[in-house]
Amino acid sequence: MAGAVLALSTYVTLWAGLLSFATVSFAAIGAFTSTWVLTNTKLGMVTALLAGVVAAAVVGLIAGRLFLRLSSHWLALATVALVLITRVFVVNLGHHTGGSAGEVVPEALTPLQMTLLLAVVGAALFLLKRSKFGAAADATREDPSVAAALGIPVGRVHVLAFGLSGAIGAVGGVMLASRLSFIGPDTFYVDLSMTVLASVVLGGAYHWSGSVIGAAVFTGLPIYISQYISEGQSIINGLLLLAIIIWLPDGLIDPIRWRRIQAKRRRPERPAEVGDGRSPSELTDVGAAR
Numbered sequence: 615m616a617g618a619v620l621a622l623s624t625y626v627t628l629w630a631g632l633l634s635f636a637t638v639s640f641a642a643i644g645a646f647t648s649t650w651v652l653t654n655t656k657l658g659m660v661t662a663l664l665a666g667v668v669a670a671a672v673v674g675l676i677a678g679r680l681f682l683r684l685s686s687h688w689l690a691l692a693t694v695a696l697v698l699i700t701r702v703f704v705v706n707l708g709h710h711t712g713g714s715a716g717e718v719v720p721e722a723l724t725p726l727q728m729t730l731l732l733a734v735v736g737a738a739l740f741l742l743k744r745s746k747f748g749a750a751a752d753a754t755r756e757d758p759s760v761a762a763a764l765g766i767p768v769g770r771v772h773v774l775a776f777g778l779s780g781a782i783g784a785v786g787g788v789m790l791a792s793r794l795s796f797i798g799p800d801t802f803y804v805d806l807s808m809t810v811l812a813s814v815v816l817g818g819a820y821h822w823s824g825s826v827i828g829a830a831v832f833t834g835l836p837i838y839i840s841q842y843i844s845e846g847q848s849i850i851n852g853l854l855l856l857a858i859i860i861w862l863p864d865g866l867i868d869p870i871r872w873r874r875i876q877a878k879r880r881r882p883e884r885p886a887e888v889g890d891g892r893s894p895s896e897l898t899d900v901g902a903a904r
Contacts, residue, residue, distance in 0.1 A: 616789035617809070621829040622739060623641070624810050624814050626739070626782060628755075631754050631758060632772060633686055636779065640783030644670045649797065652721050662721075667785060669784070672777075674777040675774075678775065682769050714799055750771050754768050787802065816858050
């Protein structure tokens with residue numbers, strides 16, 4: 615479930631047309647902030663979670679504002695740099711993060727609480743999809759120039775997408791920390807960014823449910839494969855991802871493909887041709903007889 619929430623965090627920026635790897639940074643901020651609150655105060659998990667969400671959302675808004683003028687590939691590189699910078703802070707702020715040794719998470723979320731958090735995030739994105747922000751994000755992703763010409767504040771949409779991605783990423787980070795019971799500098803790093811992005815690509819980047827399904831496949835597939843193959847699960851995951859990219863480039867969940875299939879099913883049958891199914895030779899004979 616933590617992987618699904620992290621994938622949803624990455625989905626939000628892709629929804630607005632931005633390729634970002636910053637989800638891992640937001641997850642680290644949420645996880646280390648909540649762990650610090652739990653370790654050094656008497657506040658409970660709810661307060662610690664909210665503190666992590668607020669901190670990551672603020673960082674997301676700031677990052678979105680700083681990266682506003684960057685083009686697609688430069689933006690992606692900037693977010694990768696943000697992941698690297700976050701790791702440097704984690705290592706050097708030992709009094710707050712445990713440094714290179716990491717630290718134990720003192721309190722964990724229950725499976726029910728994790729399920730509720732995933733449901734809340736999914737419901738929020740479901741409602742946002744049907745809001746003005748959802749329409750603006752769709753238009754911005756398709757063509758930012760046209761969206762700006764229509765009066766949509768493209769820059770504001772991008773900044774809000776980063777802030778929302780930060781908040782959701784923090785939730786995923788707290789859930790991951792609860793599941794692992796220990797966090798360190800290597801818990802939230804570039805390899806996790808690749809896994810999260812692969813989950814979104816596998817499930818489909820055009821609907822929030824695709825991220826959930828993609829994360830479930832990437833989480834469950836290694837467990838299933840390990841029953842039959844002791845080594846090479848990563849290779850099989852890579853081959854699966856390549857197959858999806860080649861034959862289903864829009865992912866497993868593609869609303870456009872669904873609409874096309876439904877349109878074909880609703881399309882009325884073509885009327886019978888003149889001649890009532892007779893062969894061309896039969897029609898020629900009839901015409902000659904007339």
